[in-house]
Amino acid sequence: MTPTARRTAPSDPASAQATGTATSAASRTASEQPYAAERGRLEVADLAKRFGAQQVLRGVTLSVEPGSTTAIVGPSGSGKTTLLRLIAGFERADAGTVVLSGRDLAAGDLWVPAHHRDVGYVAQDGALFPHLTVGQNIAFGMERAAGRAGRRATRARVGELLEMVSLDPALADRRPHEVSGGQQQRVALARALAREPELMLLDESFSALDAGLRVATRRTVGGVLRDAGITTVLVTHDQAEALSFADQVAVMRDGRLAQVDSPLEVYTRPVDRATAEFLGDAVMLEAWADGDTATCSLGTVRLAPTAHRGRVQLMLRPEQIRVDEHGPIRGVVLDTDYFGPESTVRLELRPGREPGCETSTLAREGQVIIIRHSSAFIAPRGTELRLRIEGEAIAFQPDA
Numbered sequence: 001m002t003p004t005a006r007r008t009a010p011s012d013p014a015s016a017q018a019t020g021t022a023t024s025a026a027s028r029t030a031s032e033q034p035y036a037a038e039r040g041r042l043e044v045a046d047l048a049k050r051f052g053a054q055q056v057l058r059g060v061t062l063s064v065e066p067g068s069t070t071a072i073v074g075p076s077g078s079g080k081t082t083l084l085r086l087i088a089g090f091e092r093a094d095a096g097t098v099v100l101s102g103r104d105l106a107a108g109d110l111w112v113p114a115h116h117r118d119v120g121y122v123a124q125d126g127a128l129f130p131h132l133t134v135g136q137n138i139a140f141g142m143e144r145a146a147g148r149a150g151r152r153a154t155r156a157r158v159g160e161l162l163e164m165v166s167l168d169p170a171l172a173d174r175r176p177h178e179v180s181g182g183q184q185q186r187v188a189l190a191r192a193l194a195r196e197p198e199l200m201l202l203d204e205s206f207s208a209l210d211a212g213l214r215v216a217t218r219r220t221v222g223g224v225l226r227d228a229g230i231t232t233v234l235v236t237h238d239q240a241e242a243l244s245f246a247d248q249v250a251v252m253r254d255g256r257l258a259q260v261d262s263p264l265e266v267y268t269r270p271v272d273r274a275t276a277e278f279l280g281d282a283v284m285l286e287a288w289a290d291g292d293t294a295t296c297s298l299g300t301v302r303l304a305p306t307a308h309r310g311r312v313q314l315m316l317r318p319e320q321i322r323v324d325e326h327g328p329i330r331g332v333v334l335d336t337d338y339f340g341p342e343s344t345v346r347l348e349l350r351p352g353r354e355p356g357c358e359t360s361t362l363a364r365e366g367q368v369i370i371i372r373h374s375s376a377f378i379a380p381r382g383t384e385l386r387l388r389i390e391g392e393a394i395a396f397q398p399d400a
């Protein structure tokens with residue numbers, strides 16, 4: 001694709017970062033519209049960024065389907081926010097391309113600044129203007145017709161946007177400090193939505209909220225964006241948030257995307273041990289792989305399709321190891337960690353002694369594993385449990 005901007009947006013005096021977005025979709029002429037089929041499609045290719053001596057992004061390639069939601073998740077400092085800022089146009093990449101709705105935003109010498117991109121941005125703290133009312137925050141930078149009729153139309157649109165994010169339009173006259181943190185985040189989203197962006201970027205937008213409010217706000221925001229068909233990219237360091245919010249999860253590590261896949265796939269089929277352990281608790285076991293099964297301290301375990309043979313490292317999620325009185329594996333409870341809806345139980349494996357007990361000869365004396373169980377189940381220390389494995393284990397190279 002030729003690196004040329006296909007249309008020029010009107011200049012916007014407001015800071016795109018503060019207001020959350022740039023050009024109004026309403027300001028486009030028909031001939032300037034991106035191809036309908038492409039609207040909202042984001043393509044990032046080979047993006048690289050260095051700050052001083054530090055190479056922060058090392059060739060990031062990511063495709064986001066129109067109207068879908070992608071979560072970028074990874075440890076602190078892995079480069080998530082930098083990637084989002086390059087997509088928003090707050091920073092310039094050293095190499096690589098950003099294409100939105102078929103239009104080049106960054107490619108070679110071409111670089112479209114933030115306020116000329118149809119991109120909404122919601123920061124962690126919402127970044128509302130404290131001296132403006134909620135309504136004025138939302139209306140800020142919205143294209144307004146002059147005169148009383150124009151003001152009425154703006155007010156009506158502000159009311160609509162507040163309702164869209166499940167807020168009472170009566171909040172329009174309050175100042176940001178007069179509404180709760182969750183409401184502020186929804187106002188920030190309404191402000192970003194006011195300009196009908198093609199792409200919404202959420203930068204740790206729910207992190208500052210406490211647990212209950214966070215889930216509720218996330219659900220509302222996710223629903224609004226999905227209903228509006230707006231392509232969304234969320235940056236978070238919270239694995240559970242990424243898995244529950246997104247259609248696609250991109251796991252970032254050390255400036256690279258280690259895996260990009262559906263939430264189910266990244267959780268149940270992680271590409272390597274670091275990804276597996278980042279996304280949740282993992283039971284790691286030495287094993288011997290032979291085709292579609294492996295032998296480990298839990299006996300013979302079915303394997304997800306793998307090319308690995310011989311000595312491997314096996315990964316199971318704790319919830320795959322179930323307590324079952326007829327299960328072939330034995331373990332003795334060491335301790336139980338209770339935390340509301342479920343408990344974590346540490347067990348020491350016992351080699352099998354009776355028929356039906358398959359615990360393998362690879363079982364090392366004292367091998368400890370962790371399982372999860374409903375909180376109603378609290379086994380005292382020393383209880384012997386029988387276990388069985390559900391589903392398939394993942395095989396990694398021994399040193400992966």
Ligand SMILES: Nc1ncnc2c1ncn2[C@@H]1O[C@H](COP(=O)(O)OP(=O)(O)OP(=O)(O)O)[C@@H](O)[C@H]1O
Nearest residue numbers: 051052056074075076077078079080081082083237
């Ligand atoms: N403007 C900048 N100047 C210099 N270094 C920067 C700049 N922005 C980011 N960095 C560095 O780049 C690295 C990646 O930062 P980034 O904020 O992208 O990571 P992150 O994955 O979003 O982390 P966190 O989850 O902690 O926000 C960090 O080491 C950070 O210090």
